Structure formats: C-alpha cells, structure tokens
Amino acid sequence: NAGVTQTPKFQVLKTGQSMTLQCAQDMNHNSMYWYRQDPGMGLRLIYYSASEGTTDKGEVPNGYNVSRLNKREFSLRLESAAPSQTSVYFCASSGARSDTEAFFGQGTRLTVV
C-alpha cells in the first residue's frame, strides 16, 4: 500500500533557486494538503485542495504556489527559495470533507543555503 508518496526526500537549494515538490496519493481522496513543520511550531498549512481543480491558501502561503494536476497529484513549487523556507514539508490527503483523517507522506527535508 503506497498511500501518499512524496519526492524528493531530501533537497538542498541555494537562495533564489526554484524547485517543485511532488506528491501523489492512491487512496482516491478528494482533499490534499501541503504543510511545513518547524521545531516547536507544529504543522502549518501552506495550501490545500478540497477537490480536483480547486486550491486555497492556508496559514503560510507566501513564497509558494501549488497545482492540483489531477485527483491523485498535488505539487508545491518554490519559485525563489529563501533560507526562511528551510523546513520539513509534508503532503497529506483525506477523504470527503467530513472524513478528516489525514494520511501523510514521509516528508521532504529542504535546506536553503
């Protein structure tokens, strides 16, 4: 059972570089999410997609863009990376809106130097 698959697992970027984090789920879930996790701050929502074709900003969207490519895939793009974006990024998915159990990928550890 693959569940939620994120790539890459690790990445080092130089300030100003761009990159896309990929996420795919095979559970036929409608909702998908991108979070960042920083020490002592828990999980902060960057963007979410309640269904295919829709995306909405979360708590900390600045500096990021997302694309819900289809029902399975939800990507996160950093256009011009900054050291403040050094973090661990998690993709998650959940079923219908009232079915809120979130299934997480293994995370991407991103360092911006």
Added chain:
Amino acid sequence: TQLLEQSPQFLSIQEGENLTVYCNSSSVFSSLQWYRQEPGEGPVLLVTVVTGGEVKKLKRLTFQFGDARKDSSLHITAAQPGDTGLYLCAGVEWANYQLIWGAGTKLIIKP
C-alpha cells in the same frame, strides 16, 4: 485564528511510569484527533474523539475529549520505549473541517 496548546512540550521518563499529555483551546471543535509521529516519518492517526466527555482506549493509551469540546488529554499507562515519538493533537473546525494543529509533545521513554 484558533489555537491548540499542547503541554508539556517535552517529556522524558523511565519505562514503566505513567504520563499525561494535554491539548487545550479556547475554541470548540467538532472532534479532535491524536497523531503520533516518529523521526523521519509523517504523523499517523491514533484516534479521533467526537463526543464531549468521550473516553477511548487503545491498549495502554487513554484519550479523553473534554465535556465542552475545547480540550483533550492523552494518558499512557506503564510507558514503554516503543511509545517514544512526537504526539500531535489536531482539532477539527466545525465550519470547514480544517485541522488546527498543536505544536506537539516530544516524548522519550528511557529503558
């Protein structure tokens, strides 16, 4: 912005001891979830409590949802090294089913 405060932030105890982790808010949630996260992995759901006053048991773990649906606790009896991890609570908002996350409790159980 709704906030969920978890306490303690960090707890290190000996195997066999009991412990309680708290999750508190001034806001009311439709339900509350507890997750455990191990190093290098994403969080995994342990339990969802839905009804005010509800108590759920998962082996040595007991979860309680406050009567007013604003707070929750996780009690571990006779902690074992395998319980080590980051415990996260998440409240489910009434309006849009969004999850509001606590900052987590890092738990270390020493053999």
